[in-house]
């Protein structure tokens with residue numbers, strides 16, 4: 025479980041997160057939703073320590089991450105995987121080397137063991153035989169899948185995904201959602217997903233946190249999101265023609 | 272600008288650490304020696320030959336008194352090549368070639384979140400990306416400079432062969448006379464400092480990029496400009512320290 029308690033973050037005069045407290049549960053896909061610019065990415069980057077919070081604490085299973093030094097954080101970092109919005113694959117390395125990279129840095133596994141793990145991860149994301157390709161040779165959907173494979177190569181307990189299906193067609197987006205869902209359940213990870221895609225929300229939203237202008241505005245799950253009387257949330261949920269018709 | 276210098280020092284403090292995994296570092300080091308050093312051999316050789324040749328012709332042109340022996344030409348070429356042309360001019364050329372390469376490579380990694388990806392894995396990204404480049408340059412640039420000296424002297428020799436300004440015999444005598452090994456030491460010291468300046472400044476410029484492709488381009492220009500300015504400044508300081 026990951027817990028954020030009263031975290032605030034500002035950039036200069038711009039107060040981006042206002043006293044946000046939120047819990048993300050183990051074995052579930054925990055979604056953070058909200059408009060563009062509402063602070064989802066900043067919240068996620070605060071959780072994993074890419075941004076330092078101004079105030080508040082972040083706990084990874086009761087370990088206070090926000091108070092740790094760089095070296096103390098290392099242990100938690102080895103337990104977490106992250107899928108960046110643009111994939112962030114190392115473009116000087118092949119797919120195989122990308123996935124192998126955390127293993128090379130942190131384990132003493134032999135080449136054979138590492139290759140086996142790489143193939144296991146590639147299998148999971150349905151990309152057998154992509155080992156020798158470079159990131160520049162992959163399609164958008166493949167990049168996301170390789171990025172997922174790299175994120176899970178160390179068998180993490182915590183998985184963070186920033187807009188895992190932005191820029192993908194609905195069908196491929198659905199495949200990625202399912203993949204995240206299956207991984208979360210199979211390996212009992214605490215998964216946090218940033219999204220503004222209502223399809224994912226309805227499909228995999230075990231818990232949903234709606235961020236509005238830097239504040240936690242609503243919490244719930246996919247069963248309840250369609251019938252609340254929270255105005256800002258309704259504006260967000262029923263913004264597209266498709267969802268309007270559902271109402 | 273002062274705060275920028277502060278963040279430069281702060282970053283260098285994180286760069287100069289023991290690498291996380293020595294085996295990986297060794298591999299990176301070899302790759303960077305190739306990328307930064309071996310790949311610069313061609314341009315170093317060409318520039319050095321022409322430099323040596325020009326110095327030889329200019330010196331011959333300036334000697335108009337029969338009282339000055341023609342061996343002065345070889346002597347002058349050797350001194351200027353070792354003291355100034357090879358270490359400083361070649362380092363300036365490398366600042367352009369290597370500096371822009373480093374800044375744009377690291378800058379691109381920054382804007383595509385590859386550096387964030389390293390950070391969240393718990394890797395000291397500044398050390399991982401910049402340290403191999405700094406240490407590779409410190410190792411390989413002195414080699415390049417020594418090679419450059421060789422080609423510079425060869426340039427003067429070619430002038431002796433292809434013109435009748437002076438003979439190869441005079442030239443060789445000049446090159447061999449009053450040689451002090453200390454000048455080589457001085458040149459190598461300079462080169463090492465310049466190598467550190469080029470790689471660390473360019474690494475810094477790339478590492479702190481914010482934005483996109485335009486900013487990466489701007490960073491790579493800044494890297495070249497600042498490395499060059501610092502080379503010229505440190506050239507003066509080191510010369511004052513080591514030669515006076």
Ligand SMILES: Nc1ncnc2c1ncn2[C@@H]1O[C@H](COP(=O)(O)OP(=O)(O)OP(=O)(O)O)[C@@H](O)[C@H]1O
Pocket residue numbers: 035038040058059060061062063064065066067220
């Ligand atoms: N590094 C930064 N420096 C300064 N301001 C920032 C920085 N990162 C984000 N912000 C600001 O924080 C606010 C929230 O941005 P954030 O990226 O979290 O939005 P988001 O909810 O992820 O939007 P999107 O759905 O478009 O990705 C924006 O107003 C942005 O300008």
Ligand SMILES: [Mg+2]
Pocket residue numbers: 064065066186187218
């Ligand atoms: Mg975002």
